[in-house]
Amino acid sequence: MIESDNKELIVDLNSVAETERLCQILGSVLEPGSFLALCGDLGAGKTTFTRAMTVALGCRKLATSPTFSLFQKYDGGRLPVFHADLYRLGSEDELWELGWDEVLEEYADGLVIVEWADKFEESWPSDVLRMSFSYGVDEEQRRVEMTAFGERATSTLLALEKGWTA
Ligand SMILES: Nc1ncnc2c1ncn2[C@@H]1O[C@H](COP(=O)(O)OP(=O)(O)O)[C@@H](O)[C@H]1O
Ligand SMILES: [Mg+2]
Numbered sequence: 001m002i003e004s005d006n007k008e009l010i011v012d013l014n015s016v017a018e019t020e021r022l023c024q025i026l027g028s029v030l031e032p033g034s035f036l037a038l039c040g041d042l043g044a045g046k047t048t049f050t051r052a053m054t055v056a057l058g059c060r061k062l063a064t065s066p067t068f069s070l071f072q073k074y075d076g077g078r079l080p081v082f083h084a085d086l087y088r089l090g091s092e093d094e095l096w097e098l099g100w101d102e103v104l105e106e107y108a109d110g111l112v113i114v115e116w117a118d119k120f121e122e123s124w125p126s127d128v129l130r131m132s133f134s135y136g137v138d139e140e141q142r143r144v145e146m147t148a149f150g151e152r153a154t155s156t157l158l159a160l161e162k163g164w165t166a
Contacts, residue, residue, distance in 0.1 A: 007148040007157045011164060015140045019045060020052045022144070025163035027056030031152055032079060032109040035125050037117035040133030045142045046115040049133070050083050053113060057081060070098065080110040087116050095123055129153040 013019045036053075038046040054061070059077035070089060074081040082103055089095060100123060103112070117124065118132075127150030134143050148154040 007154045009146045009157050009161050009164075011144050011146070012136060013045070013142045013144060014136070016048060016052075019049055019142065020055070022160075022164065023049065023052035023056040026156070026160055027053060027078070029156055029159035029163065030057075030079065030111060031156065032111075033107075033127070034079075034111050034152060034156060035128045036111070036113045037121075037124060037128050037130045038113065038115045038133065039118040039130065041135075044133035044135060045144075046133055047085070049131070049144075050113050050115070053111075054081055054083075057111070071103070080107065082107045082110060082112045083115075084112070085115040086119055089116075089119070092120050092122055095120060124149075126150055127152045129156055 011022060013022060038049065040046055054074045054077065057074075057077035057079055059074035059081055061072075061074055070084060070086065072083040072085075074083065084103075086095070104125060114120075117130070128148075130147045130149065132145045132147075134145070136142055146157055146160075148157040
């Protein structure tokens with residue numbers, strides 16, 4: 001699926017504060033309708049990233065779902081955020097039974113962030129920013145490898161690169 005002309009960006013995050021800085025920049029350049037597909041092992045930093053994104057966008061938490069809930073909504077920010085953690089999802093069919101098509105429709109002008117997105121690649125929309133998190137050499141370090149699929153994700157990644165290196 002990855003073609004040589006897909007825009008890519010690799011960023012080393014040396015601390016949680018750097019993850020937060022990345023989110024501040026991303027939060028300012030993200031366009032409505034963006035879809036972030038987060039991949040990477042347990043503890044790689046997907047939820048930390050998601051939380052920092054909602055802070056960067058100025059969201060207040062709305063839903064009082066139990067912590068094991070698959071879906072969370074965050075409203076009141078620059079973009080409404082839908083957060084899915086698919087770790088416990090058994091099959092792709094289950095995702096559609098939970099109303100995934102309605103989610104994509106409802107958040108067509110918002111932001112969808114999906115943890116464990118690589119387990120369900122079939123359900124990705126055509127325009128996606130893939131973010132693959134991994135451990136760095138020390139405990140506070142993480143690496144995120146980003147690949148853009150589609151025009152919107154590509155322009156987001158170009159803007160992020162500009163902001164990150166500024
Ligand atoms: N640079 C970093 N960026 C993000 N999280 C980090 C970083 N360094 C250490 N951490 C820690 O790693 C853990 C990541 O956990 P979490 O975000 O829940 O991972 P995941 O959702 O991928 O399972 C958190 O305890 C966080 O404080
Ligand atoms: Mg998580």
